[in-house]
Structures are given as structure tokens and as C-alpha cells.
Amino acid sequence: MDRELLKGSTPLLLLSLLCEGPMYGYQIIETVRQRTGGTYTLKEGALYPALHKLEATEFISSYWETQENGRERRYYAIQPAGEAFLTAKKKEWNQFVDMVQAFVGPRA
Amino acid sequence: MDRELLKGSTPLLLLSLLCEGPMYGYQIIETVRQRTGGTYTLKEGALYPALHKLEATEFISSYWETQENGRERRYYAIQPAGEAFLTAKKKEWNQFVDMVQAFVGPRA
């Protein structure tokens, strides 16, 4: 998968995922990897900066949770503002796909 | 339209357009602007570097043509290698859309 295409779609993916419930970083990576059958492996160098940025703009929030074994995990949860933003992003995404489709032609 | 989404899709657009026949820079910009109803204005700073890069890899070729009024235009035309590349890119594009769709959910 060409990485260039991915640019800009990460926040969309993240917000969509978090819409299903809070998740922690490692879990996000694994979930994406599994759901795409391994074709897309979200990298940590892309994930954490994106997550932190989303948090800085208050689209998501985070909190630490201690597991039974004593280890900590940082969970990220979507905020109301994030849901609103997601809605707008989805619309943008659809427009974008339509636009490209208009030039490339319908799916083969 | 969020510019970040566009990243990586420019070569795909360009190649698709040139598949319809040779075009010159200004014409490409105008065509894109008109076909998208103005929502997407391809910028020169994005177009020319992309065009030159496509030419450097021999996916397209270029030639100058003199108009009746004496002015010159630089036309770009797709090459066989470019068509092959376009086919591959299209497939990648479809995979990409499917993937995002899988997370974002089907179109509203």
C-alpha cells in the first residue's frame, strides 16, 4: 500500500475506531493490522503523534488504566467535539472519493 | 477539501487525465477546477513538480507546441509505461478506499 495515499486519512481512521469505544495504542495497531488482513500496519511513528495531536485539539481524551498484572495502559476515548469532527471528516472523505472516482472512472 | 487527503492522489489524477489525450499545464488546472465545480483547484506548486517527476520516470513525455499567435505551450502525453503504472495505481486506489471504508463504515 502506497504510504502517500494514507496521508491525511489517519485521523479519520483513528476517530472512527475510537467511536466504537476507548482503545489503547498497541490495541489500535493490532486491530488495524487484523482487520486489514495485514495489508495495512499502522506504524507507531505515525500513530502516537497523531493521537497526541488529536488530544491537543480535544477531539479525544486519554487516561491511564492499570491492568491486573500491575502494568499501565493509556486509553484514548473520543470526545463530543471529536464526534462532530468525525462527521465532517466523513463527509469530506466521501467528497474526496467521488472526486477522484470522477477522474479515474468507476471501479473496474 | 482537506489538502492532506490529496497527497499521493495527484499522480493518479494526472495519469488518468492524460489518458484522455495530451494536455498542457494550465489546461490541466482548468479542467480539474471545472470538473470538480471549483471544489478542487490543483495548484501550480503541486502540478509542475508532479508532472516533471512523472516525466523523469518516463511515465509521460512532453513536447512544445506553437499556437497560431506564436506562443508556446508545453504538452504532456502519457507513455505506455505510464498506462501500466496507472493500472496498478488504480488497483491500489481501490484497495485503499475499501480499507478506509471498512473502518469509517459504508457511505451515509
Add this chain to the structure above:
DNA sequence: TTGACGGCCATCGTTTTGCGAGGCACATTG
């Protein structure tokens, strides 16, 4: 005739984003 406008080419520096590599810490398993 001069000046604004539009056609037409292009580059430059900045910003944004993802990537690869690396680092640190602790738990479980062999």
C-alpha cells in the same frame, strides 16, 4: 500607447505527514 488582465511556464521555502529506527520498561514463557 499604456496598462491591466489573462494565458502559460515554473521555482522556492515552509509545513505537514508518515516512516524507520531507536529507546525504555515490565511480564510471561521456555
Add this chain to the structure above:
DNA sequence: CAATGTGCCTCGCAAAACGATGGCCGTCAA
């Protein structure tokens, strides 16, 4: 005990698009 897996993160780099800018030349109205 060592290796592997879980789990967090940062840093420097490369690629791409952006906005600004520049230049050249016709044309058409003032």
C-alpha cells in the same frame, strides 16, 4: 536466565502540497 511480547514514546528524514512569487507575452479597453 534469556527471549519474546506487550506497551509507551521520540527523533531525524523524506515526500508532497501549499502559498508566494516571478517572468514572459498577447489582447483589449481606456
